[in-house]
Amino acid sequence: MPQRALFIALAERILFSLVIAMDTQLTWYGQSAFKIVTPNGHVLLIDPWLTNPVHDRGKDEVAGLKRVDLILVTHGHSDHVGDAVEIGKKTRAKLVATFDLSAAIVTTLGYPSELADVETTGHIGGTLTLLGGEIAVTFVPAWHGSGVSKEETAPSVYAGNPAGLVIAIRGGPTIYHTGDTDLFSDMALVSRFHKIDIMLVCIGDHFTMGPARAAEAVKLVKARTVIPMHYGTFPILTGTPEAFGRELKQRGAKAELRVMRIGETISLGAG
Numbered sequence: 028m029p030q031r032a033l034f035i036a037l038a039e040r041i042l043f044s045l046v047i048a049m050d051t052q053l054t055w056y057g058q059s060a061f062k063i064v065t066p067n068g069h070v071l072l073i074d075p076w077l078t079n080p081v082h083d084r085g086k087d088e089v090a091g092l093k094r095v096d097l098i099l100v101t102h103g104h105s106d107h108v109g110d111a112v113e114i115g116k117k118t119r120a121k122l123v124a125t126f127d128l129s130a131a132i133v134t135t136l137g138y139p140s141e142l143a144d145v146e147t148t149g150h151i152g153g154t155l156t157l158l159g160g161e162i163a164v165t166f167v168p169a170w171h172g173s174g175v176s177k178e179e180t181a182p183s184v185y186a187g188n189p190a191g192l193v194i195a196i197r198g199g200p201t202i203y204h205t206g207d208t209d210l211f212s213d214m215a216l217v218s219r220f221h222k223i224d225i226m227l228v229c230i231g232d233h234f235t236m237g238p239a240r241a242a243e244a245v246k247l248v249k250a251r252t253v254i255p256m257h258y259g260t261f262p263i264l265t266g267t268p269e270a271f272g273r274e275l276k277q278r279g280a281k282a283e284l285r286v287m288r289i290g291e292t293i294s295l296g297a298g
């Protein structure tokens with residue numbers, strides 16, 4: 028019966044779109060900037076430098092952001108704080124950061140203080156349960172700097188130690204964003220507490236670990252899938268996904284390498 032066939036086709040389509048909608052969505056904007064849309068439709072930005080030199084739609088993207096629930100920042104450098112203040116003021120997103128970094132972003136850069144209260148402020152080793160329990164964010168160590176500067180030439184303001192972020196999403200993957208860091212042996216501790224499905228790993232060299240050291244970091248974390256970041260934004264960030272891929276292979280890392288294009292969105296199933 029044609030109506031019945033139509034009904035079944037329609038029902039299948041609705042079911043299919045529901046399944047798609049339930050997947051976590053991950054978008055990369057270049058450098059270390061990502062957007063995560065959770066299965067419940069919450070929107071998170073990490074290190075939101077959307078107007079970076081390799082993302083030509085940056086200004087449009089910032090202008091088009093209607094809903095952002097949380098902005099997570101790993102450390103105070105401008106290529107990570109990025110457009111956080113503008114987006115925070117516009118969307119009323121809450122700032123998720125360690126105590127000293129949060130204070131520096133509020134007092135030095137003008138992030139609205141009422142959006143950076145104790146609920147979303149923690150420190151290294153601590154886990155914050157947010158968005159009605161849909162996500163849990165754990166601050167983990169990173170080896171880098173973290174000063175906040177109002178302008179390039181202004182002296183930097185103390186912002187504590189830099190961090191990496193482990194973001195566990197209910198009904199979705201657990202994502203480890205390394206922030207900017209070198210390889211360090213305590214990265215192995217991350218896997219004792221979290222099964223990392225997706226590791227967003229800096230590979231650019233010069234200011235962070237390059238491909239070889241990043242590949243060793245992946246082995247310590249035992250990540251299932253790795254997505255390289257923090258490369259190619261400036262000529263000095265010379266690490267490439269190709270070199271990273273070679274190092275992963277040579278060093279016997281079992282992780283799957285997924286290289287994202289700038290502006291690309293991918294669907295991530297549950298962990």
Ligand SMILES: [Zn+2]
Binds near residue numbers: 107
């Ligand atoms: Zn950086």
